[in-house]
Amino acid sequence: MKRILAFLLFSISLLSCDRNSPPPGILSEDEMVTVLIDIQLTEGIVSALPVAFDSSQVLYSLMEKDVFRKHGVQDSVFTKSIIFYLEDAGKMDRIYSRVIDSLTLHESIPGDSLDLF
Incomplete structure (x- = not known):
């Protein structure tokens, strides 16, 4: 009986560990933050x-592709990752807290520039 109980507890702990790591094809939390x-x-x-809205949308689309290229991420993988993290509000909150903290730190350091491309 003790062996069965120990096996069940071990199995549950293994399954719970898998929930913390994203499935294949999903960016890690650290990758999402960057x-x-x-x-x-x-x-x-x-x-x-100072450009028209339509022009800014085209420009943003081009620049977004450069961001994905810089990080070696396909836009479809990024989209799947966003959907995955949006399913868990706690994880998404943790990710965006890190993003906000990084942007706030960047803003507070004079002369600091982040390399976008």
Whole structure:
């Protein structure tokens, strides 16, 4: 009986570990943070430009592709990853907290520039 109970507890602990790591084809939390930082910076750059809305959308689309290329991420993988993390509000909150902290730190350091491309 003790062996069965021990086996069950061991099995449950193994299954719970798998829930913390993303499935194959999904970016890790760290990767999501770095990509989202660059996406937020790109959105800020485009929104600050004195161009028409339609032009800014085209420009953003091109710059977003550069962000994905920089990180070696396909846009479909990024989209799947966003959907995956949105299913768990706690994980998404943790990711965006890290993004906001990084952007706030970047903003507070004079002369600090993040390499977008």
